[in-house]
Structure formats: C-alpha cells, structure tokens
Amino acid sequence: MWRALLARRGGARAALPAPADAQAALLRDLFAPLTEPPVAADGAFVTAHLAQSLDGRIATAAGVSRWISGAADITHTHRLRALHHAIIVGAGTVKHDDPRLTTREVEGQCPVRVVLDTDRRLHHGHLVFQDGLPTLLACAEDAASPCGGAEILRLPRAERGLDLRALVAALRARGLTHLFVEGGGVTVGRFLAAGLIDRLHVAVAPLLLGSGIPSLALPGIDRPEQGIRFPMVVHRLGDDMLFDCAIDRRTTS
Numbered sequence: 001m002w003r004a005l006l007a008r009r010g011g012a013r014a015a016l017p018a019p020a021d022a023q024a025a026l027l028r029d030l031f032a033p034l035t036e037p038p039v040a041a042d043g044a045f046v047t048a049h050l051a052q053s054l055d056g057r058i059a060t061a062a063g064v065s066r067w068i069s070g071a072a073d074i075t076h077t078h079r080l081r082a083l084h085h086a087i088i089v090g091a092g093t094v095k096h097d098d099p100r101l102t103t104r105e106v107e108g109q110c111p112v113r114v115v116l117d118t119d120r121r122l123h124h125g126h127l128v129f130q131d132g133l134p135t136l137l138a139c140a141e142d143a144a145s146p147c148g149g150a151e152i153l154r155l156p157r158a159e160r161g162l163d164l165r166a167l168v169a170a171l172r173a174r175g176l177t178h179l180f181v182e183g184g185g186v187t188v189g190r191f192l193a194a195g196l197i198d199r200l201h202v203a204v205a206p207l208l209l210g211s212g213i214p215s216l217a218l219p220g221i222d223r224p225e226q227g228i229r230f231p232m233v234v235h236r237l238g239d240d241m242l243f244d245c246a247i248d249r250r251t252t253s
Contacts, residue, residue: 026235027079030244033199034083034178040249042165043172046196047084048181048188049077050215051203051240057212058185063096065184065213072238073203075105077182080201082108084180086136086171090187091117100127101182112136112176114153116187118161120144138167164194189217192228195251202243219252226253 038045051069052058059065067074081087082103093099094115101113113128113135120143128135129150137150140157153170156163171179181191191197202215221227228250235242 029233030201030235030242031079031083038177038198040198042168044168044177044179045198046168046179046181046191047080047199047201048191048197049080049201049203050183050185050188051077051205052215053205053207053209053212055208055210056215057209058183058215059096059213060209061212063092063213065097068207069203069205069240070238073205073240073242076201076203076237076242078103078105079108080180081111081182082106084111084178085176086112086114086179088114088116088167088179088181088187090184091115091122092186093182093184094122094126094128098127100131102131102133110134111180114138114167114171114179115150116162116167118143118157138162160190160193164191164196168196185213185216192216192247193219193251195249197247198249200243200245200247202245203237203240204243205240221252228252 033045034047050058051065051073053068058068081101087101089099089101094117102110110133113133115122115128115135116138118140120137120139122137124130129137135150136153138153138155140162141154142157143154153167155166155170158164168179181188181197188197188200192200228247230248230250231246233244235244
C-alpha cells in the first residue's frame, strides 16, 4: 500500500493514497507536508524524530536506546526514512547503535545516509559504511583522512560542530530537498537551535528510566516565553504517543 508514496524521479512528489482506515488517515495527516514543495528559503523541508521515555530520556546512561519506543513507532520511523531523500544522524548514534538506516520494515527506497562526524572519529567498520548504499560522511574541512565506504562532504565548522546551514545547502545542491534528522538528541537539538526544523515527531513511550541521556539539548533561556511554542497534534502509535509538532523553523529567542 505504501510503495512509492512519494515519487523521487525528477524531483516530482506524488500524492498520498486516500485513507482506507484509521492508520491511513493518520499517515495522511502526518505526511501531508511532504507532498508539497518546500517553502523555506533554503529550498529544503526538514523533519526530525525522537523516541523517548516518559521521563524524557532517549537512552540509558550507557547510551543504549534499543528499544525505547515500540514496534509501531519503529515502523513509523522506517516510513519516514522512505519518504525523505536523505537521513541525517550524528556520530554518537552510529557509535552507540550502529544502525543500518534502511527501510527494511516498509516498502520504499532507502534514502541517502548522511553521518555527521565533525572530527572524523568513526571507523570504517560501522554498518552504514559496509553495505554499499549511498552514504555521505560530513566532516570539518580540516578533519582527518576520509572513511572508507562513504563519500566525504567537507563543511565549515560552527560553534557546536558543523555549519548545519551549509550542510542543508550542500544537500539541496545535490537535489536532496526532503531531509530526515533521526538523531540523536544532540543532533536534533542543534538543528532546532539553528532554526532548521520544519516538523518534529516525538514518540513518548510508557517507560520510566530514572536516569540516562536527556531527549534534547538546547541553549538555555531565562523565561518560558523565550522557548519554542508551536501547534501540535497527538496520535496513538501502538502503546506510544506520537507528538506531531509543526515547528516551522521556529527557534528560541
């Protein structure tokens, strides 16, 4: 049913199917923004996703995050991968989880994998560098030698890592206009702080960890009104609750 939800050939984007059941209606609402051309000035549409416990943790203190959310959210994440041109993850996610970042749970084309590794600390043995699928390793212009199995994308440094606006521009220049930031919390937080998130999906699981890695790291503010406030719709995904947040490039003030 979900094969070729969005046509990639020539940049054209197909309409989602008419809803036949409750799940189809939910997906139509969640993915409707992806059927339209990006409206941001940089010509890109950026979706982010996080899965967290009820007490706001995306991983244990040891960095283990499999599996905080349930099977329905995992399938949802794979659909998001299939619906975007490129998937972006930080080096920490690759180091701790060693994900494949494919669409194996759903029908659809695998996106280009983009790994952010500012100082080239990852080794070539990680799965994303081994399977021959299109992969970019984004690193600083002055970083160490390339990593085997990935094309190198060198970018300017910024205060907290790579210049994310330069990254979006570089991907847009390659025709990759719909970008999916899958994690981790530091990477998603950096995109939020830079005002580069259009849509944020947060899956909250009925799970308490008590300690661990917090969901998001954002610059501190003095007053609540300086935070990011946005329209939001809540959906049920199995045992989890999915918060669909229309960030629309808002940032803290």
